[in-house]
Amino acid sequence: MPEGHTLHRLAGELQELVGERVRASSPQGRFTDGARVVDNRTVSAVDAYGKHLLVDLEACHLHVHLGLAGAMFRSDPDGDAKTGVRLRLRTPRVAWDLVAPSRCELLDAGARTALLARLGPDPLRGDDPSPVVAAITSSERTVGELLLDQAVVAGIGNVFRNEVLHLHGIDPARPGSSIAEEDVRAMWDTLTTLMARGVVEGRILPLETPPDVDRSTVDEADTRYVYKQERCRTCGSPVRTWELGRRTAYACPVCQR
DNA sequence: AAGCGATGTTCAT
DNA sequence: TGAACCTCGCTTA
Helix, strand or coil: CCCHHHHHHHHHHHHCCCCCCCCCEEECCHHHHHHHHHHHCCCEEEECCCCCEEEEEEEEEHHHCCCCCEEEEEEECCCCCCCCEEEEECCCCCEEEEEEECCCEEEEEHHHHHHCCCCCCCCCHHHCHHHHHHHHCCCCEEHHHHHHHHCCCCCCCCCHHHHHHHCCCCCCEEHHCCCCCHHHHHHHHHHHHHHHHHHCCCCCCCCCCCCCCCHHHHHHHCCCCCCCCECCCCCEECCEEECCCCCCEEECCCCCC
């Protein structure tokens, strides 16, 4: 499921379409008009910004947001698409199928610019974290809410926010203004590391893995410190859960202050 | 078979 | 603040 690392990984895989003329279709029928516009255009660029995927086809911009349930997968260009496929992009060599997106739309240049303008710095784009530091340390909103606000930081989802706050011993309920600048910068660095690893591995794993553990055999669900855990994996205390920023916050009342 | 929640966001009230 | 929407898989009946 998609946080920023999923989209950046996907954008990397989709580079194989750059320079290719693609056939576009909407087997599901819910993007028929858009597919008609895109059909037979050449892909000029594919990029991820936070959780947003942008596919530029000449003067046309395709915007995809996977939401909670969306996915894109590579498939056989000669086989039939599954019925639920919103958009299929096909070359003679490969087909890419988009399923269950929350957004799949065409943007003009102005709308594309406006979309990017409302996103904060993205740890996976090598952005300057200074605006994040300023936004968090000047806000009375909780740091847990701020980390999920895509205008503050782009690409963070509920796993990364809860895990990074735990790794830095910070209670999600603290106001942003109570967080030291160096702590925000340190969290940014952790996010950069964790998310980059997520791009490579295709899933979210914890910061540390014992040296004797083969990471490929690790069950992803068992590797978080607090997210969806009964007990804190650092100290064993029961994990506290509550609603914060419209999502479930998970935190250790002992480790996180 | 039905219900619900989920690594998400937008729109209506 | 609540509902809606995208889909699927797990839980409950």
